[in-house]
Amino acid sequence: MEIGGLLAYLVSFAIMAGIYAVFTLGLNIQWGYTGLFNIGIAGFFCIGAYTSALITSPKPTGLYAEYVQQILALGLPFPFGLIGAAMASGFIAFLIGIPTLKLSEDYLAIATIGIAESIRLIFNNEQWLANGPQGLAGLPQPLSGLVDPRYYNYIYLLIVIITLVIIYYLIEKAIRSPWGRVLRAIREDEVSAAMSGKNIIKFKMQAFVFGAMVMGIGGALYAHYTKAISPDVFTPLYGTFIIWVMIMAGGSGNNKGAILGAFVVWAIWIGTKFMTSFLPYTFKSRAPYIRFLLIGILLEIILIMRPQGMLGEEKKVSRMA
Amino acid sequence: MAELFVYGIVLGSIISLGAIGLSLVYGILRFANFSHGDLMTLGAYVALFFVTGPLAWLGISDKQLLPFSFSLRIIIAFPLSMAVVALVSIIIDRLIYKKLRDKNSSLVIMAMSALGVSFIVRMAVLIIWGADFRFYRPGVLRPALMLPLGVKMRPDQILILGIVGCLVFILHVFLKKTKMGIAMRATSDNMNLAQITGINIERVIAWTWGIGGALAAAAGILYGIDVQLHPGMGWNFLLPLFAATILGSIGNVYGALLGGLIIGVAQQMSTAFLLPTYKPAVAFLIMIILLLVRPQGIFGGKAKTWK
Amino acid sequence: MANTDNSILTVESVTVGYGEADILFGVSMKVEKGQIVSIIGPNGAGKSTLLKTIFGCLRPKSGRIFLKNEDITGLKPDEIVRKGISYVPQVENIFPTLTVIENLEMGAFIRNDDYQPRIEEILELFPVLRKKKNQKAGLLSGGERQMVAMGRALMLDPQIILLDEPSAGLAPKFVSMIFEKIREINSTGVAVILVEQNAKEALQMADHGYVLANGQNVLDDRADKLLANEKVRELYLGG
Numbered sequence: 001m002e003i004g005g006l007l008a009y010l011v012s013f014a015i016m017a018g019i020y021a022v023f024t025l026g027l028n029i030q031w032g033y034t035g036l037f038n039i040g041i042a043g044f045f046c047i048g049a050y051t052s053a054l055i056t057s058p059k060p061t062g063l064y065a066e067y068v069q070q071i072l073a074l075g076l077p078f079p080f081g082l083i084g085a086a087m088a089s090g091f092i093a094f095l096i097g098i099p100t101l102k103l104s105e106d107y108l109a110i111a112t113i114g115i116a117e118s119i120r121l122i123f124n125n126e127q128w129l130a131n132g133p134q135g136l137a138g139l140p141q142p143l144s145g146l147v148d149p150r151y152y153n154y155i156y157l158l159i160v161i162i163t164l165v166i167i168y169y170l171i172e173k174a175i176r177s178p179w180g181r182v183l184r185a186i187r188e189d190e191v192s193a194a195m196s197g198k199n200i201i202k203f204k205m206q207a208f209v210f211g212a213m214v215m216g217i218g219g220a221l222y223a224h225y226t227k228a229i230s231p232d233v234f235t236p237l238y239g240t241f242i243i244w245v246m247i248m249a250g251g252s253g254n255n256k257g258a259i260l261g262a263f264v265v266w267a268i269w270i271g272t273k274f275m276t277s278f279l280p281y282t283f284k285s286r287a288p289y290i291r292f293l294l295i296g297i298l299l300e301i302i303l304i305m306r307p308q309g310m311l312g313e314e315k316k317v318s319r320m321a
Numbered sequence: 322m323a324e325l326f327v328y329g330i331v332l333g334s335i336i337s338l339g340a341i342g343l344s345l346v347y348g349i350l351r352f353a354n355f356s357h358g359d360l361m362t363l364g365a366y367v368a369l370f371f372v373t374g375p376l377a378w379l380g381i382s383d384k385q386l387l388p389f390s391f392s393l394r395i396i397i398a399f400p401l402s403m404a405v406v407a408l409v410s411i412i413i414d415r416l417i418y419k420k421l422r423d424k425n426s427s428l429v430i431m432a433m434s435a436l437g438v439s440f441i442v443r444m445a446v447l448i449i450w451g452a453d454f455r456f457y458r459p460g461v462l463r464p465a466l467m468l469p470l471g472v473k474m475r476p477d478q479i480l481i482l483g484i485v486g487c488l489v490f491i492l493h494v495f496l497k498k499t500k501m502g503i504a505m506r507a508t509s510d511n512m513n514l515a516q517i518t519g520i521n522i523e524r525v526i527a528w529t530w531g532i533g534g535a536l537a538a539a540a541g542i543l544y545g546i547d548v549q550l551h552p553g554m555g556w557n558f559l560l561p562l563f564a565a566t567i568l569g570s571i572g573n574v575y576g577a578l579l580g581g582l583i584i585g586v587a588q589q590m591s592t593a594f595l596l597p598t599y600k601p602a603v604a605f606l607i608m609i610i611l612l613l614v615r616p617q618g619i620f621g622g623k624a625k626t627w628k
Numbered sequence: 629m630a631n632t633d634n635s636i637l638t639v640e641s642v643t644v645g646y647g648e649a650d651i652l653f654g655v656s657m658k659v660e661k662g663q664i665v666s667i668i669g670p671n672g673a674g675k676s677t678l679l680k681t682i683f684g685c686l687r688p689k690s691g692r693i694f695l696k697n698e699d700i701t702g703l704k705p706d707e708i709v710r711k712g713i714s715y716v717p718q719v720e721n722i723f724p725t726l727t728v729i730e731n732l733e734m735g736a737f738i739r740n741d742d743y744q745p746r747i748e749e750i751l752e753l754f755p756v757l758r759k760k761k762n763q764k765a766g767l768l769s770g771g772e773r774q775m776v777a778m779g780r781a782l783m784l785d786p787q788i789i790l791l792d793e794p795s796a797g798l799a800p801k802f803v804s805m806i807f808e809k810i811r812e813i814n815s816t817g818v819a820v821i822l823v824e825q826n827a828k829e830a831l832q833m834a835d836h837g838y839v840l841a842n843g844q845n846v847l848d849d850r851a852d853k854l855l856a857n858e859k860v861r862e863l864y865l866g867g
Contacts, residue, residue, distance in 0.1 A: 105428070113560065296438075303417075
């Protein structure tokens, strides 16, 4: 592969890894710092992506309008899409949080699975919402007029990196604040934290919503990179599980770990693509399953051998990750 | 409407089998076994393997046994698959969950590893059999519907009810009359005391996985007979399974049975005004309401939480 | 130094704790065959911890425990129970959804022989349970549950039975009944180590007594001497 091609490949790699890093940061707020076992990331991923799509896509005209149904098409610029994605995700998280955050960890986990599945079912079946199973395509890309389409990805990578850095900075600030300390106290020992008079539910809700907003932004970034989304993108596998593998690999309760985990696991994921490209033809169609099998086994190995991930937890808060 | 109810019972009985196994595991091992649905998938496909593989090579007849939709092969494959999945469940425990138990891993880690196992199992099924729908006996038109009492049911479905009934009865006898069965109930009550009493906890755990896996396999096969096989079938059952287990109070086998029936009926009745694909969402909604209003389920007992 | 005269259990200078915090500091005690030994002392003295350590639920950081001549330090509960020591915890000491009979059967889990005669003996000892033998243990009254708990522990014909505050939370009429039963159990030759808040009763039925405070031995003597002891009366027996 000549240098231009290699570079382009690395850029796409970095964009996807960066987008997933946004997700792991969001999950880290919920799980790493507050101990909320959210297995419904795909739900927020989905909401963020679709909201941004609906806000930014132009109204379908002409022949296209015959085939596409969607509830919104505001044609607004990209930043509105991002903000809208964050708001929508956060709002849905708030609604979900009201009944579920008082549940114990395992029930919360099951509830989040249910919510993500329900969200996906709704987007898949309610044609009027966002075109059902066909999804939305032709999503606009920010600043796309600026350069030759061949080099557009460099711009997008920049956008992703800037977003990632801003989010990282915001989270770090929040975590080191008194608010963040309460979160950590809740994760360590909820009973004592409650007894010290803090309104636990309120803090959990704030962390949950904050994390969801970040995930929503991740969804928006994804949508505008791939330019087309449909419900089958936001499956438990691609939309939730792989992010958990990333955060466990990198280290929960550690923002640097979260980002590192995203890049490393995405690299492994791409690596498996290389591995399976050597498979004989008959197995080619099974390649994605083999790759995911390996990711699943990777998670088990991490949980058994190094559950604290590569970087471990940030401070001496050494409760089991 | 009545027909929806009846089919709800059939579906519910399949959910019950899975929920009973899940309830046992949840009650004794105290973590949410997210892989339970995919154990159902595994059971269904292992049976498919036997039906299309060894049993075919052995020349076992594939003649349809009217009035049912299946042949002798499924009858033989059924217990074989249950045994295989029971064994696989125990092996998975030894390989993965036991290691985490011995390290005193948190129950969140254990649930996460179960989630990982569910994906591993599903991927394995996808690798071996691909993503298409399968049937145990392809090309068979579901035989004529019977009309007892004005309600239509397929003979298959009546048999499903019968099989579930039998399995539950056998389990009941096992739990009531055998030493290991009583030990399992004791461990579910109070694992600490069970240890103090000298009960071999690891053996109890192995039996729990064996029974849970076997019942899940049975549920999967029955679903495969009634509807079809597809790799996501177990995952779609996960929410109904958990809803049924929680409804029936965790650790309570008879509760899980009742819970499964209730969830099955509720899901089926919902298709009167919702698309069938929303069925898992219906189970989920029931579960959320339950967790808010009465998390300890119908039969109470400690609301088993992780804390 | 481990085994002298008639002692069947010797605890030598054990230090035990949870993580960094130690609860017991070099505690020693001795039980002779067929004795009732009572351990008394204020709350938080470490009395329950001592029982748990003997039974192997906790591992001593230092010190040894001997059963006759055998070093049983650090053995796990399921090994200890096979050596002939049974333990009745203070709380959650029965299987609530199991019937009385099933609770007893579980007590006999590691026995390979016919334990029906033993069940008979236990029901003889606790006639109240005979009427309720097929009831779920969790539905019984406090005193009856305590009997089930003790019966369960006796199924293995132990040499020593460890009782952690058996009268705790019981109505007064049950308290004296329980103590009566403990005497009866002891009369069949089973040694009893009794941890009790009710110090007076505990010493009245005991042969020997140990006073524990702040995780350390304070005093030990023949039970009747302790009862007569001024200091003991003042501090622990309510004057």
